[in-house]
Amino acid sequence: xxxxxxxxxxxxxxxxxxxxxxxxxxxxxxxxxxxxxxxxxxxxxxxxxxxxxxxxxxxxxxxxxxxxxxxxxxxxxxxxxxxxxxxxxxxxxxxxxxxxxxxxxxxxxxxxxxxxxxxxxxxxxxxxxxxxxxxxxxxxxxxxxxxxxxx
Amino acid sequence: xxxxxxxxxxxxxxxxxxxxxxxxxxxxxxxxxxxxxxxxxxxxxxxxxxxxxxxxxxxxxxxxxxxxxxxxxxxxxxxxxxxxxxxxxxxxxxxxxxxxxxxxxxxxxxxxxxxxxxxxxxxxxxxxxxxxxxxxxxxxxxxxxxxxxxx
Amino acid sequence: xxxxxxxxxxxxxxxxxxxxxxxxxxxxxxxxxxxxxxxxxxxxxxxxxxxxxxxxxxxxxxxxxxxxxxxxxxxxxxxxxxxxxxxxxxxxxxxxxxxxxxxxxxxxxxxxxxxxxxxxxxxxxxxxxxxxxxxxxxxxxxxxxxxxxxx
Numbered sequence: 001x002x003x004x005x006x007x008x009x010x011x012x013x014x015x016x017x018x019x020x021x022x023x024x025x026x027x028x029x030x031x032x033x034x035x036x037x038x039x040x041x042x043x044x045x046x047x048x049x050x051x052x053x054x055x056x057x058x059x060x061x062x063x064x065x066x067x068x069x070x071x072x073x074x075x076x077x078x079x080x081x082x083x084x085x086x087x088x089x090x091x092x093x094x095x096x097x098x099x100x101x102x103x104x105x106x107x108x109x110x111x112x113x114x115x116x117x118x119x120x121x122x123x124x125x126x127x128x129x130x131x132x133x134x135x136x137x138x139x140x141x142x143x144x145x146x147x148x149x150x151x
Numbered sequence: 152x153x154x155x156x157x158x159x160x161x162x163x164x165x166x167x168x169x170x171x172x173x174x175x176x177x178x179x180x181x182x183x184x185x186x187x188x189x190x191x192x193x194x195x196x197x198x199x200x201x202x203x204x205x206x207x208x209x210x211x212x213x214x215x216x217x218x219x220x221x222x223x224x225x226x227x228x229x230x231x232x233x234x235x236x237x238x239x240x241x242x243x244x245x246x247x248x249x250x251x252x253x254x255x256x257x258x259x260x261x262x263x264x265x266x267x268x269x270x271x272x273x274x275x276x277x278x279x280x281x282x283x284x285x286x287x288x289x290x291x292x293x294x295x296x297x298x299x300x301x302x
Numbered sequence: 303x304x305x306x307x308x309x310x311x312x313x314x315x316x317x318x319x320x321x322x323x324x325x326x327x328x329x330x331x332x333x334x335x336x337x338x339x340x341x342x343x344x345x346x347x348x349x350x351x352x353x354x355x356x357x358x359x360x361x362x363x364x365x366x367x368x369x370x371x372x373x374x375x376x377x378x379x380x381x382x383x384x385x386x387x388x389x390x391x392x393x394x395x396x397x398x399x400x401x402x403x404x405x406x407x408x409x410x411x412x413x414x415x416x417x418x419x420x421x422x423x424x425x426x427x428x429x430x431x432x433x434x435x436x437x438x439x440x441x442x443x444x445x446x447x448x449x450x451x452x453x
Contacts, residue, residue: 004310008155026243078328094377169381176380
């Protein structure tokens with residue numbers, strides 16, 4: 001049987017990581033792109049739908065530039081967090097997102113998607129951060145892009 | 152480093168508040184409107200989509216009167232709960248809902264919506280209750296109202 | 303006031319049960335049907351949308367046979383877990399699923415559904431398992447089946 005103090009430390013770390021990921025989704029949809037990039041370790045490795053990003057900042061800035069004022073929705077579900085060391089953890093999350101772009105000839109195609117994150121986390125100076133992120137998809141449905149004039 | 156007992160008390164309060172909000176969503180969809188109103192402090196302040204409600208009971212009764220037998224779906228996601236005092240807490244939740252009304256000329260428009268709750272909680276006589284609730288929206292898609300004859 | 307050790311044991315059990323249910327949803331969508339069946343007690347009672355299953359294995363194999371390569375999405379939300387004994391617990395979950403089948407004349411109808419699980423759990427040899435599962439629905443929308451050629 002695990003030591004009581006160890007259980008407490010683990011449960012506390014799990015809740016911190018759930019809140020870290022909650023801020024990740026919230027900052028995307030609130031368009032807080034600087035705060036979003038700060039949730040990752042500086043040398044974090046991000047791969048989403050087969051795209052490998054150079055840095056968390058490149059990832060956050062690209063979302064910012066592509067979505068503009070178009071509203072987005074990103075939700076995570078059913079976390080499986082495992083604390084694998086005093087400052088290391090892994091996580092699996094289900095996800096759903098509605099991502100659209102300002103309508104236009106060159107706009108990427110909007111989607112309503114469903115997938116899964118597999119992640120690792122590191123605790124740096126008392127803060128849990130996302131260290132690696134891999135997003136894969138189970139299902140992607142096309143979604144009309146966002147018309148600023150109709151909103 | 153926080154005291155172990157303090158961590159336990161906080162984690163316990165966080166889980167209680169998550170269950171409080173789970174009952175909130177469940178009671179709306181199970182049409183338990185009296186139980187729904189009882190999840191709030193009597194003088195709770197509720198603001199949803201710009202509407203300020205006089206009381207939790209007015210809020211619950213209006214949902215009851217407008218939806219009738221029409222099924223609804225309300226889910227919360229990605230909580231960020233902070234315990235701010237022995238009997239005080241704050242919370243942010245993502246949300247998704249499918250809200251329709253019995254079809255008819257005077258029926259409000261149904262929607263499939265996505266938004267965010269910002270809330271505060273108070274512990275009263277050992278029970279966590281919702282003290283303030285603010286619901287704002289990221290996206291609202293129109294949804295056909297409910298036809299009792301087709302169901 | 304509950305004993306601190308009791309609170310820790312309960313919070314730890316609740317997190318274990320949340321991860322158990324997370325694996326349930328994940329194994330359905332990852333098509334890990336043997337692993338799915340192993341999440342239940344051998345004599346577990348499952349009732350989904352009015353269908354009573356003979357065993358967890360019959361349930362898992364039927365999903366496997368009907369869905370084939372068609373992608374599926376199953377998410378749980380807003381758990382209310384109560385630990386009712388040292389090795390017993392109950393749970394209520396909201397759910398959303400997108401379930402489609404390989405398109406064909408005899409294929410069942412696909413759906414985008416919203417509902418509720420009511421479950422009980424048992425701890426067997428240190429592992430929490432699902433002992434009874436009852437799935438009911440609030441709303442079911444028809445969804446086009448999956449066309450392998452178009453994917």
